[in-house]
Amino acid sequence: METQALAGTGTISISGTPGTEMKTSFETACDYLQANIRELTRDETLDDYDLNVQVLNPSDAGEGKETSVGFLVGIVSGILDRSVRPQTIVLGAMSLMGELVAVSSLVDKLQLAVDSGANSVLLPAENKSDIAKIPNELLDELQLMSYTDPLDAASKAININ
Numbered sequence: 001m002e003t004q005a006l007a008g009t010g011t012i013s014i015s016g017t018p019g020t021e022m023k024t025s026f027e028t029a030c031d032y033l034q035a036n037i038r039e040l041t042r043d044e045t046l047d048d049y050d051l052n053v054q055v056l057n058p059s060d061a062g063e064g065k066e067t068s069v070g071f072l073v074g075i076v077s078g079i080l081d082r083s084v085r086p087q088t089i090v091l092g093a094m095s096l097m098g099e100l101v102a103v104s105s106l107v108d109k110l111q112l113a114v115d116s117g118a119n120s121v122l123l124p125a126e127n128k129s130d131i132a133k134i135p136n137e138l139l140d141e142l143q144l145m146s147y148t149d150p151l152d153a154a155s156k157a158i159n160i161n
Helices: 020-039 068-080 106-115 125-133 136-141 150-158
Strands: 002-007 012-016 049-055 088-090 120-124 143-147
Touching: 002 068, 012 020, 020 049, 020 068, 020 150, 049 068, 068 088, 068 120, 068 150, 088 150, 106 120, 106 125, 106 136, 120 125, 120 150, 125 143, 143 150
Parallel strands: 012 049, 088 120, 120 143
Antiparallel strands: 002 049
């Protein structure tokens, strides 16, 4: 996913190959950020930006319902003009109010992260009970970090102090 945030009038677009679930996740991230952007920047609203997100989906995966927190992190990265930590994967979904949902099929997603070259993964705190089920081979390859709300995920992914 590539994100661009430019000074603008509040235009929001998603392009590339997002499926229906991914588009819904993107809209959820935008709606949540619209309501909570004052926690990041006191003087601006989401309407001060034109957001462009491109989804690169070479395998044309039909999934995407657990991508809303990743979209939020990408948008915040664009607005603050700060890169996400290299080799970091953000997993998780949220509601419009920011309630987090535990990641399903966590071991499979962590294996995919390792296979893709990631060395750190951000997970919702709701997945803490699943850590004991993760094989040691994966735990040795990844630094797992939990977040308690969507903006906490952005803060940890972008190293906002």
